[in-house]
Amino acid sequence: MSETPKIRLRGLSKSFGEKxxxxxxxxxxxxxxxxxxLGGSGSGKSVLVKCIxxxxxxxxxxxxxxxxxxxxxxxxxxxxxLDRIGMLFQNGALFDSLPxxxxxxxxxxxxxxxxxxxxxxAAAEALAQVGLAASVGELSPAELSGGMQxxxxxARAIAARPDIIFFDEPTTGLDPIMGAVIDGLIxxxxxxxxxxxxxxxxxxxxxxxxxxxxxxxxxxRIVWSGSAETLGRxxxxxxDQFANGEREGPIQMELRR
Amino acid sequence: MSAPxxxxxxxxxxxxxxxxxxxxLVLFAGHAMLLLxxxxxxxxxxxxxxxxxxxxSLPVVALTALFTGMVLALQxxxxxxRFNAESAVASVVVLSVTRELGPVITGLIVAGRIGAxxxxxxxxxxxxxxxxxxxxxxxxxxxxxxxxRLLAGLLALPLLVVVANLLGVFGGYLVGTMKLGFAGEAxxxxxxxxxxxxxxxxxxAKASVFGFLITLMGCWYGYNSQGGxxxxxxxxxxxxxxxxxxxxxxxxxxxxxxxxx
Ligand SMILES: Nc1ncnc2c1ncn2[C@@H]1O[C@H](COP(=O)(O)OP(=O)(O)O)[C@@H](O)[C@H]1O
Ligand SMILES: [Mg+2]
Numbered sequence: 001m002s003e004t005p006k007i008r009l010r011g012l013s014k015s016f017g018e019k020x021x022x023x024x025x026x027x028x029x030x031x032x033x034x035x036x037x038l039g040g041s042g043s044g045k046s047v048l049v050k051c052i053x054x055x056x057x058x059x060x061x062x063x064x065x066x067x068x069x070x071x072x073x074x075x076x077x078x079x080x081x082l083d084r085i086g087m088l089f090q091n092g093a094l095f096d097s098l099p100x101x102x103x104x105x106x107x108x109x110x111x112x113x114x115x116x117x118x119x120x121x122a123a124a125e126a127l128a129q130v131g132l133a134a135s136v137g138e139l140s141p142a143e144l145s146g147g148m149q150x151x152x153x154x155a156r157a158i159a160a161r162p163d164i165i166f167f168d169e170p171t172t173g174l175d176p177i178m179g180a181v182i183d184g185l186i187x188x189x190x191x192x193x194x195x196x197x198x199x200x201x202x203x204x205x206x207x208x209x210x211x212x213x214x215x216x217x218x219x220x221r222i223v224w225s226g227s228a229e230t231l232g233r234x235x236x237x238x239x240d241q242f243a244n245g246e247r248e249g250p251i252q253m254e255l256r257r
Numbered sequence: 258m259s260a261p262x263x264x265x266x267x268x269x270x271x272x273x274x275x276x277x278x279x280x281x282l283v284l285f286a287g288h289a290m291l292l293l294x295x296x297x298x299x300x301x302x303x304x305x306x307x308x309x310x311x312x313x314s315l316p317v318v319a320l321t322a323l324f325t326g327m328v329l330a331l332q333x334x335x336x337x338x339r340f341n342a343e344s345a346v347a348s349v350v351v352l353s354v355t356r357e358l359g360p361v362i363t364g365l366i367v368a369g370r371i372g373a374x375x376x377x378x379x380x381x382x383x384x385x386x387x388x389x390x391x392x393x394x395x396x397x398x399x400x401x402x403x404x405x406r407l408l409a410g411l412l413a414l415p416l417l418v419v420v421a422n423l424l425g426v427f428g429g430y431l432v433g434t435m436k437l438g439f440a441g442e443a444x445x446x447x448x449x450x451x452x453x454x455x456x457x458x459x460x461x462a463k464a465s466v467f468g469f470l471i472t473l474m475g476c477w478y479g480y481n482s483q484g485g486x487x488x489x490x491x492x493x494x495x496x497x498x499x500x501x502x503x504x505x506x507x508x509x510x511x512x513x514x515x516x517x518x
Contacts, residue, residue, distance in 0.1 A: 091386060095382075
């Protein structure tokens, strides 16, 4: 790995009051590859992604994207960086005051890459990619089922053809077939568009399908990283316990908290 | 031994917290106003909020102003009768309404309606990650959410107050002529003669300030809300309470500025 990593995290830490969420995260994400991040609920995966995007300021540590320290960038450069990044939020985060088509084309409209007139067609195309009919574009997000919202959010995240895409639990709440379709789309983004993907998932089948590399976060640190193909037989006790869903092992569920 | 010191420390900490809160609020408002000046401009968003405030508040404001004018005429008449000054009804009504009651009542109604709705909408967007999503979609949430709302508040309230003034005076006229036995024409002439430009202008200026404060409180508490549905509920309450207090406090300051010699 002589190439500069697309994303390089060093010593990233974040606490909310007393609660320590990230405690020195070190991680490299290869350009034009797909990284999956594993970890139990509440282990700080979403917080980690928001720190990378600059939506939450980390307490300490650095985030480098393309070798540049993100926190040293001027406001304008940081905005330019975000222009090239797509994000699928865990709960979709669709704008419920706007119809679906405007949600999907929001970034293209904001960047004035398309006109409002052309946006409906562009939205229909993006919706078709995630298996939704063009007529869905006229609905409001509140009229959609959870799984449909997720797919719309995915369409929105990739509509502007980003260079780096973050997926926070893209297949949670979808049926297995739709999950596989979404996985295919993510692989497609990496292979066809040459994007770098960073996905959070609990779904091992999905992790193996979409991941080139994988890493596992536990108690605020990266405890294992390696090839996604080896998931389940990595030799790392924590990663194997998680991947195989075993009750007994080094990770103790803190049920009483 | 340290009880008084503790008290002092508490006082100091509270004061510092309050000051830094005010500082953050001023920066928030200043930032939003600066963004208004910077292109691209979003007339679509502005118009949506303007309509929301001006058009949809109109019936409530109109009704309230009408009844306020009616009550005012009645109270003035019975009160002033003790000094044989019943003839002052028209002047009292028109001056009270244009200078004070029109703007203040409109402000309080809009604070309840719009301040609450804005805090709830923006607060929900905050706790469901929609504000974060805006930033990943090449959109500055301050410019997209806050700036057009502040401008709409600033401009819509004076419009509402014009209507409130007219209906307030009309309410006084109704009671004055139909119940208290004033001649219609004389009542109106009386009102018109006593009215000066500054009465109306000061009322409209107050309205503008109130509109700004209402939308600012709605945006501020919504933008900073956290912790799910409960947090949004708290933000909504705080926005309405803060806006109401600020309206009454700034009303005093503005009255002092306009009329105290
Ligand atoms: N804005 C916040 N304020 C306080 N605590 C937070 C905030 N965001 C996340 N947390 C806490 O950080 C921890 C990790 O959250 P999160 O990253 O969402 O977990 P997950 O790994 O399931 O995505 C949780 O315990 C959560 O309560
Ligand atoms: Mg999460």
